[in-house]
Amino acid sequence: MTENNTNSSGDETPERVVGTPADEKPVVTGAAVSEEGHAGPYPASETHFNTEEGQRRGEKVASVWFILAFLGGMGFLVSYFVFTPGDIADPQLGQYSNALLGGTLTLALFGIGAGMTVWARKVMPHYEVSSPYDELPSSDKEKGSFGDFFMQGADESGFTKRPLMRRTLILAMVPLGLAPIVLLRDTGPLPGDKLKQTPWENGRRMYVEGTHRHVRAEDLENDPYGMISALPAVDDDHYPHGISLNDAAKSVILLIKMPAEDWKSSMEEDIEVEGEVASRLNWTHNGIIAYSKICTHVGCPAALYERTTHRILCPCHQSTFDASDAAKVVFGPAHRPLPQLPIGVDDEGYLIARGDFTEPPGPTFWDYAKD
Incomplete structure (x- = not known):
């Protein structure tokens, strides 16, 4: 040995x-x-x-x-x-x-x-x-x-x-x-400026995610704390309304209804959409507001909504946004609010977009700076 x-x-x-x-x-x-x-x-x-x-x-x-x-x-x-x-x-x-x-x-x-x-x-x-x-x-x-x-x-x-x-x-x-x-x-590659434009445009109708049905304002009128997940209706002749998977991933929204007395002062701030400047409340319709459903942390769907506090929660990493306060971050790793989509109604009472998002949706680490 x-x-x-x-x-x-x-x-x-x-x-x-x-x-x-x-x-x-x-x-x-x-x-x-x-x-x-x-x-x-x-x-x-x-x-x-x-x-x-x-x-x-x-x-x-x-x-x-x-x-x-x-x-x-x-x-x-x-x-x-x-x-x-x-x-x-x-x-x-x-x-x-x-x-x-x-x-x-x-x-x-x-x-x-x-x-x-x-x-x-x-x-x-x-x-x-x-x-x-x-x-x-x-x-x-x-x-x-x-x-x-x-x-x-x-x-x-x-x-x-x-x-x-x-x-x-x-x-x-x-x-x-x-x-x-x-x-x-x-x-890769990085999305560059692809997120600066989505299928949303002035006059574009929206439909309930997972269905063929267009969204009417009255769908949320009966529930003062309602919430619907929706997508842009690009082509009504093809299911699901002619929108591609990539377009759906960046354009999906949350439609939220809340009483007027619950809005916070930040909703009166001016924003610009397609050259038009107005307060955030002007981009809502009868208490209905639209936010991007894509979390600004890493892009998970922020699909949970707490009615009593108007908090939008992302289940992936618990980023929390206040829907009554311009979707500002109140908790979690996200660093910027959920982008807002200006909305209105057409002559038939259907909810429509009044333009694109106020800023590109998606994770913060992507390049979303405006030109």
Whole structure:
């Protein structure tokens, strides 16, 4: 276990093996295997339960798992690029995309885990070292021998001795290493000025989200604390009113009805929409006000409304906005109010937009500065 050496005073002292106590002899358990080609700090007969044949068989099994992991990782990358964002939005293709992405990534991770398990159980050494707590600082001699000890450990683990297993493990890790890089495709490009214009325009009707029905002012008149989620009706001949998924994501609004006495003084502030300046109350209709439903924090739908306090809550990170106070932030990580949509009614009593949002909707970190 240890090798005697003569120190400067001429006394013979045992050389301490890194990872073992200085004064205690380590307890080592194992089964007999071939010593050929073994260079670890302990004899192979004391470190391996498996025979040389068993280790080779374990190497092959682990390599098979690593190859399956590589195929799974490559399948994940291929699936990611085969399906476009438009395909993912499709109900049927989206299911296939999710199944392939999830299945191939599961195979890749499971294959690596299974291969490492076989490696540890069938190839790596099995010995136990037990000792009382020792002094933490190491001597200069022990520090200098760490490199040799590390290489001995690598030899025992089979990483240097088993090239098939080593190469297939590296091969399996390559696709997983590339996965985070290709996923960066989903982080851009920045929207630029795309959010400065939405389908809302003067005279545009709106419909209740998830239905074919246009919104009338009387739909909220009967409830002094009502709330409706709505979208612009771009084309009445096509469901849902001809609006695309991207347009719906940035133009969805909350229509909120509240008593006139609940409005706060900030609602009398002047705002400008399409060159026209008026107070915020002028952009409401009979106590009905419209705000963007998209939270200005990271873009989650701020879809919860507390009637008694007129608070709009985003369930993702608890950003809270006061609907009676120009949707100003009263709690949470959001840094700016929800944009307001000027509204009115047409000759048939349907609610319509009087222009676009007072400022671009969406997360604050996007570039929404006005020209």
